[in-house]
Each structure stands twice: as structure tokens, then as C-alpha cells.
Amino acid sequence: MSAPADVPATAYQPVLAAEGVHGSRCTRCRRGAAPATPRCPWCGATAEGETFAPSGTVWAATVVHIDVGARQPPYGLAYVDLDDGPRVLVLLRRPEALTGGTRVTLAATDDPAAWAVADREVTP
Ligand SMILES: [Zn+2]
Numbered sequence: 001m002s003a004p005a006d007v008p009a010t011a012y013q014p015v016l017a018a019e020g021v022h023g024s025r026c027t028r029c030r031r032g033a034a035p036a037t038p039r040c041p042w043c044g045a046t047a048e049g050e051t052f053a054p055s056g057t058v059w060a061a062t063v064v065h066i067d068v069g070a071r072q073p074p075y076g077l078a079y080v081d082l083d084d085g086p087r088v089l090v091l092l093r094r095p096e097a098l099t100g101g102t103r104v105t106l107a108a109t110d111d112p113a114a115w116a117v118a119d120r121e122v123t124p
Pocket of ligand 1: 026
């Protein structure tokens with residue numbers, strides 16, 4: 001399924017700010033979404049704005065080896081389950097296929113095609 005031609009891809013990307021990831025949480029089932037939605041995508045109830053911590057666990061990741069738009073391969077992508085929120089798609093700072101369960105922290109980037117990059121958390 002592709003996005004409608006008049007809607008930029010960035011409209012589907014969550015927003016990472018200094019205080020965390022902007023999104024919403026359902027008033028009924030309590031599931032989170034990012035970017036924010038006025039209605040819960042799972043049950044249809046009203047959702048309220050919420051900010052999620054920018055840390056989480058990799059659900060799945062891959063390294064892409066083909067050109068997609070202006071991005072030069074190889075680069076890594078990961079779905080990250082935020083600790084207190086939804087699953088989000090992020091660009092990896094380094095092209096490595098992180099395994100599920102790897103802890104990561106999200107950081108903002110100037111890349112307009114990537115709303116955030118994820119770095120592997122370093123345990124002291
Ligand atoms: Zn819901």
C-alpha cells in the first residue's frame with residue numbers, strides 16, 4: 001500500500017523533540033500511537049496527546065542494500081518498541097542488523113527523510 005500522492009511521506013513519521021516522541025494514547029484501550037492520531041487506530045475511541053520516552057527495544061531490524069530515493073546504501077532500519085509507547089520505524093545511525101531485544105535510544109537528526117536515528121545503548 002502506498003501513500004496518496006499529495007501526502008508527503010513525512011506526514012507518517014513521528015516527531016522526536018527534546019522532551020520525547022510526540023504521539024497519542026487511546027482513552028479506552030490505552031495503546032499508544034506515533035505520530036499522534038485523533039482516534040485510536042485499534043478501537044476507534046478518542047485519543048489524547050502524549051509524549052513518549054525516546055528509548056526502547058528493537059523488535060526487528062534490517063540493512064538495506066539498494067537505492068531508495070536519495071538515501072545511499074547500505075543503511076539500517078529498525079522497528080523499535082518504545083518503553084512506554086508504540087512501535088516506531090527509525091533509521092539506524094550505523095548500518096547494522098541489530099537483533100530483536102537490543103536496547104536503543106533515539107536521537108533527532110537533520111535528515112528530512114528520517115525523523116530519528118537509533119543508537120545501540122551502551123551498558124556501563
Ligand atoms: Zn484504543
